[in-house]
Amino acid sequence: MGNIFVVSLSVADLVVAVYPYPLILSAIFHNGWTMGNVHCQISGFLMGLSVIGSIFNITAIAINRYCYICHSLQYDKLFNLKNTCCYLCLTWILTVVAIVPNFFVGSLQYDPRIYSCTFSQTVSTSYTITVVVVHFVVPLSIVTFCYLRIWVLVIQVKHRVRQDCKQKLRAADIRNFLTMFVVFVLFAVCWGPLNFIGLAVSINPSKVQPHIPEWLFVLSYFMAYFNSCLNAVIYGLLNQNFRKEYKRILLTLRTPRLLFIDVSKGGTEGMKSKPSPAVTNNNQAEIHL
Structure with a gap:
């Protein structure tokens, strides 16, 4: 059942390729946004849908792997077909709910530095902090906890630390876990710089923003964009x-x-x-x- 979330993560990665990326290429060729405000808002919404959908699906995958490896006896009950579909729907509902406030705050704007309509970090200090915490810090904390628990169990089984442990781990389970762990690490590496910059700017915009080099801001954004095409490469290399x-x-x-x-x-x-x-x-x- 965990593969459903992997497919969902792939869909989240593909969203940006269908609509926002072609418009970004158009803006680069024309050296500015020429598609109008409606397309700008749609592009920003879909970009957010992809980003937040990715991190929420990565979180769901981590929870799924944690239950499968660390609580194998309860796994079939927790992740039967009906429950898994409900979890998947909940993941995307939370994703949409997390994006909708952008329309009320007016934070989806065109940024000429990166030729795209995206979340503006300077519109609202409190909202930017909330976005970074809810959309990045909290999910990554949950994922880190799940994977640390899995690593502890793997080490215990490998070195027979727990003499009474009857846990059996298959090679396929370990490979799948390592694949999704690499996906998580790459997501954190690619999106970390942009979120830390946003958090620093939101704390003290007038003092911090002028001291952030434009090349660093652009690099952090394109690192984040590049993450969407990395997952397919990781699947191919490790699976x-x-x-x-x-x-x-x-x-x-x-x-x-x-x-x-x-x-x-x-x-x-x-x-x-x-x-x-x-x-x-x-x-x-x-x-x-």
């Missing part, structure tokens, strides 16, 4: 299943007829036999670390 699918997609793009061959082959094999769940990747032999 064998993703690598196989990437190769299949590339081969299909080179020779489209392979797609029809795979589809027909899959349908024929599916009619002949039904695969046993015992041979799936997630149910391979357990290992003691």
Whole structure:
């Protein structure tokens, strides 16, 4: 069930590529915003939807992995299909609720330094502090707690610190955990500088803002933007299943007829036999670390 949140995270990453990024490219080519205020507000909203949706989905993934590894006996009850769908809906509802106040504060504005309509850190001091705390500090604190607890359990099982521990960790579980841990670390690294700058500016705008170099501000923003295309790379590097699918997609793009061959082959094999769940990747032999 945890894969649902991974798919949701991928959707959040794709949102910026569908609408905001093309408009940013247009602004770069025209050396200014030419699309009007309505498109500016929509672009800023979708940008926020992607950013906040990403961090909230990363938080949901961390909680899911924590329950799966550290509370395995209760996991099936906590994350059955119905509950998981409810958690997913709640994640996106909270994301939308977190963005809506921007329209009342008027914080979605065009910034010529980065050629995009985005959250302005200087509109409201109290609101900027709230955004940084609620959208960055609190989620990352929850994720850090979950992953620290998982690391502690992994170390205990590996070194047999707990003699009475009957916990078994499969290689696939460890790989999935490491993949999402890297995703979390990269998100924190890419978005950390921008949030720290925003927090510093909001505390004392008149004194701090003039001392922040424009290149540092622009660099922090483009680091944050770059994060959206990193997750797919991480999945490909650390997950064998993703690598196989990437190769299949590339081969299909080179020779489209392979797609029809795979589809027909899959349908024929599916009619002949039904695969046993015992041979799936997630149910391979357990290992003691």
